[in-house]
């Protein structure tokens with residue numbers, strides 16, 4: 231039997247050594263501590279091995295020393311391991327050093343035993359027919375036992391404490407070690423106190439070492455995991471249904487039970503209830519799926535995200551499924567609200583510009599065979615509407631238009647608000663009815679109390695011929711068409727056509743070249759003589775001409791309206807005034823007593839200080855201001871009248887002569903004329919010829935000439951083409967004349983020649 235145990239102990243030592251080597255290499259933090267503890271179990275086993283095998287006193291005594299001192303080391307490393315395994319610390323350093331000291335004293339007293347013999351001795355007894363040296367304990371041995379049992383007790387208390395204070399899922403890890411410690415301790419105590427020879431309890435050390443090795447480094451707490459996962463599933467906000475491989479529901483969390491109103495623990499009814507709620511049976515043939523379900527309609531509808539997952543074991547075998555259902559109603563509604571706010575104008579509830587453009591592009595792409603029309607809708611003088619009737623009426627007008635569009639635009643069209651007072655509409659060509667739209671706009675009004683205010687709305691229409699064009703450019707074209715309506719009160723709708731396209735291209739073409747043309751003197755004044763009743767040249771009107779290197783001779787009709795519109799007219803006028811001053815300065819030197827009339831556009835008043843510019847020029851060229859006459863039209867005086875009158879008065883004070891151009895061709899407000907700071911009335915001959923009744927026309931002309939005289943103005947008739955016209959006008963009392971009858975507008979050298987010939 232001794233030898234059988236000796237072999238068992240050797241195997242155990244080898245097994246423990248293997249564990250030490252594996253534990254040392256473990257990636258776990260506790261690996262080092264485990265290796266140390268298992269390593270420390272080896273000396274007592276070896277000590278016992280020696281005792282078992284010894285037939286002489288000395289080796290048996292050495293075995294005892296190894297065993298007892300080894301036990302001290304075992305207890306210290308077990309204590310250390312306990313702290314780490316149970317995640318506890320020394321209560322304080324004093325206790326720690328006290329324990330170290332007590333154990334050290336034990337080692338010391340064993341070291342002194344050979345001299346004093348106070349700890350133990352051995353005695354020979356016969357076991358298996360041979361000598362076996364059995365321990366005879368003395369006082370020192372009792373000290374050793376107290377220490378060992380004391381530490382053991384502390385360790386058991388720690389484990390026990392952890393066992394009762396930890397969550398149930400963790401108890402497994404403590405209980406196994408605690409039981410092992412207790413069993414090993416009991417087994418060993420039995421041998422110690424019974425003094426039975428051949429201590430077999432050392433086998434317990436081996437088992438103890440292996441259990442520690444396994445539990446500390448390899449044990450996966452399945453129960454713990456199960457519990458954690460179950461708790462997680464219960465606490466999750468999603469509803470979860472777990473199914474076995476046959477598609478039977480085996481468990482559902484509270485949220486799931488609540489979702490389908492599952493009766494207590496009747497999990498097998500979940501499929502039927504899910505189908506009743508979501509109208510679809512779960513598909514267990516597909517391993518995984520996700521889908522979104524909408525339950526209900528309108529404001530009460532709810533949104534759910536569902537997904538099915540398959541659970542497999544380590545070998546990839548299907549062990550079950552689970553379905554999660556998340557209520558995303560809140561997020562969806564918030565998202566919808568945000569999307570709505572981002573795509574709708576808050577005042578009118580119509581699409582925003584960006585969203586309208588996006589919708590139009592989508593429709594164009596989705597439906598390549600339908601022809602569409604784009605409308606640019608604009609309220610005329612909306613600023614005035616706001617100023618006169620107040621901004622709340624302005625808002626009301628915008629809302630009225632929104633209602634008008636909602637009623638009028640067919641369901642296959644889209645519309646939105648694309649600017650302050652601008653709206654955009656996109657409809658199939660077949661629904662576009664110009665006449666109907668015209669008549670509806672003609673009567674468009676917005677009520678305020680008992681009053682109804684007529685609101686002028688203009689619509690520019692572009693037929694989407696080029697579908698690749700950016701939507702914003704399509705609206706630009708519709709806007710261009712709208713721009714052609716102008717002051718025509720009868721028209722509200724204009725359609726973009728080839729002429730508009732050409733005009734735009736032409737405008738772009740010449741606008742890009744204007745600055746250079748001025749610098750290169752391609753834009754220059756032609757002078758049309760102005761004569762008195764004796765036919766004597768008294769002055770000239772400077773009229774702009776553009777000698778274009780590629781497009782040839784351009785009359786003002788080709789470029790003045792373009793530049794009037796885009797404001798570049800001020801470049802031309804500045805240049806013309808300077809040229810006129812230059813010519814006048816030359817004439818002054820020659821002693822020629824002539825004036826030059828220059829034209830002033832309404833836009834000049836917007837974009838520059840007309841009076842200062844003219845004064846500065848007169849000063850720069852040192853000319854008498856009375857030689858530079860200024861032609862303004864009635865249109866100029868239709869806006870910002872007071873300020874413009876001040877400018878004219880200022881100019882007259884300086885000595886400039888102001889002429890009212892084209893009188894008779896426009897509104898010809900006689901009332902306005904009464905207050906105008908004007909020296910000369912330039913009567914338009916057109917006014918005479920356009921009239922069907924010549925006699926009546928003549929009477930009016932006669933009266934205007936007379937009126938001008940009475941108002942203290944000089945009369946000048948332009949457009950005089952025949953001798954008889956000239957004679958008639960002279961008879962009526964007209965003072966000055968201008969027209970083809972005398973000369974066409976002439977380039978400066980030709981004008982010089984004409985002047986000299988006339989003198990001769």
Ligand code: C2E
Pocket residue numbers: 758772773774785786787790799802803806829830831861891892948949950951968969970971975
């Ligand atoms: P406007 O200032 O009334 O100039 C008189 C226009 O009548 C000139 O046309 C002139 O050539 C034309 N005219 C003169 N006599 C006769 C005639 O007997 N019969 C007919 N049928 N026409 C006659 P034009 O030069 O083509 O200029 C047209 C308009 O362009 C001018 O009308 C003026 O409003 C504008 N304009 C010309 N040059 C300038 C300029 O430098 N600046 C500005 N702002 N406008 C200019």
Ligand code: MG
Pocket residue numbers: 771829861891
């Ligand atoms: Mg003129």
Ligand code: MG
Pocket residue numbers: 891892912948
């Ligand atoms: Mg004129």
